[in-house]
Amino acid sequence: MLEGTKISTPSQMSSIFDIAKDTVLFLLLSCYYILESLFWTLVPNIIRPMKSLKDEVVLVTGGGGGVGRQLAIKLARLGAKVVLWDINKEALEKTCAALREEGHEVASYEVDLADRESVYKTAKRVKEEVGKVDVLINNAGVVFGETLLELNDNAIETTYKVNILSHYWTVKAFLPDMINSSKGHIVTVGSVAGLLGTYRCTDYSATKFATVGFHESLFTELRAHGHNNIHATLVCPYYINTGMFDGVTPRLMPMLEPDYVAETMIDSIRKNEVNCIMPGSVRYLLPLKCLLPAKMCWDLMHRVMKGPQSMMDLKRKPKVA
Template sequence: MLEGTKISSQSQMTTVFNIAKDTVLFLVLSCYYILEALFWTLVPNAIRPMKNLRGDVVLVTGGAGGVGRQLAIKLARLGAKVVIWDISVEGLQKTCQDVTDEGFKIKSYVVDLADKSSVYFTAEKVKKEVGKVDVLINNAGTVFGDTLLELNDDAIETTYKVNILSHYWTVKSFLPDMIKSGKGHIVTVGSVAGLLGTYRCTDYSATKFATVGFHESLFTELRAHGHNAIHATLVCPYYINTGMFHGVTPRLMPMLEPDYVAETMIDSIRKNEVNCIMPGSVRYLLPLKCLLPAKMCWDLMHRVMKGPQSMMEFKGKPKVS
């Protein structure tokens, strides 16, 4: 028994030593990470190294309009081979026309992202007709803007299928080839509504919260398995002026313009950023919901920001963007 106790004591001492060693190493590396982040924050994009997307195949879901259309145009200007997916035939044609008018090539596919078989089938077509996808931007989203008791079951299911489940099907389709080639980038477009619950968005906010968890878990899996060359970026923008939230009147900040959002997203991709929140000031408000009393948070949202009141003016129709 005494011998067993001695072994146990040694094992405990080894465990404590390893924890202490790893903690010290973490603290030392943390100083470096903080200084590195401060340095790159202060360095202008014009003089910092940025990832070259020329020749890369970039697939954008929800490319028929709004931010998706702006992404397609701007990526084409950077020399990327742009592929867009959407359910809107007319919207796809308009985006393709805008890109070809500037002298660039683009490939479009009609895809119902709510249909898993459609996603898998079209993914195989892309790989055969265009090649390996280097950058996947899961940009498509839909919103109905009703309270929970007003939402019908089909609307809830559609929101989940388009806003989050489709991410699983697209990533499962294209990630294996990224791993084989040792190069890739997965962009998950969430929302500030995925960081703060929003009135009349029990379905939309929930799916956008899910995109945050999806991104963070995927990032963890890629790093844990040593796939450091496969980058993952989470994009969480504020309300965007695309028509999805037509009628909404934010009190403190104006809606973001699609051109600005697309430009910021591409910069974030080229810098291999893990998180991209727009506008940047929002990231400093988010910790308050955990630090402040719940009643204080509600009063801030209801009385100062007028969040619920602004969503009461929502007049948009169910729209995929």
């Protein structure tokens, strides 16, 4: 009669006790984490402790223009040693000239992030000529603005190589030195389009979704191996007025300005934040994607936010041969 009854062994009982103990501890810590988060959210940046970036070597990919240029200028003004990477030599020279006019030293490298060997060779040069990179900001990105059937294969591959694969090569190049010195910060620039699929962005959105997974997995690996002094920050901004999304006409919120995005990113880095979504109000809308019926989500996107309609006038980028 009792043949089919499972009898708990001491090891099973121990396991149940451990789960219960860890759950109670988690709930207690959760209360602390929520209160801590609320406290720091309410405390103005001007009076909260912020880490210094003075004399830190900060590498910014895509530093030739847009947000990258603003990051370079603001970081240099904070006393950081700025290293810029970009494929656009002319834009790179303009950013460097602007920094040098203010009396800042800057190291710049023309590099094609779509070329893995170029990334590794340039990283080696940076370590030899400048030194260990303390903060790595993977900021570079491309968008072609075509629907799936209009995208040519090379454009798709380029988007993946620049927007996500290059993150692997740069992090693999600079993370070992951060681990050896037990100090570092890796910033992954994603997008709100990496949290919510966007019309005419099957390549771009997919790569930005990948940056979110990359960041979360990397963060997990760093914490699991005890590298608590190496920080990881994911940045997901809304449309930015840099020319990348020329022609787009958002309905509910205006485009973000590069100056604001760069300032917010730097504040987030200095606070060692794990996630930075701009504007902050977007984070409260994102859970609706999972909570609401799919048809309701589509109607909200199409009828109220007019997301697809706003992207229809996006100016197409040059074709990749």
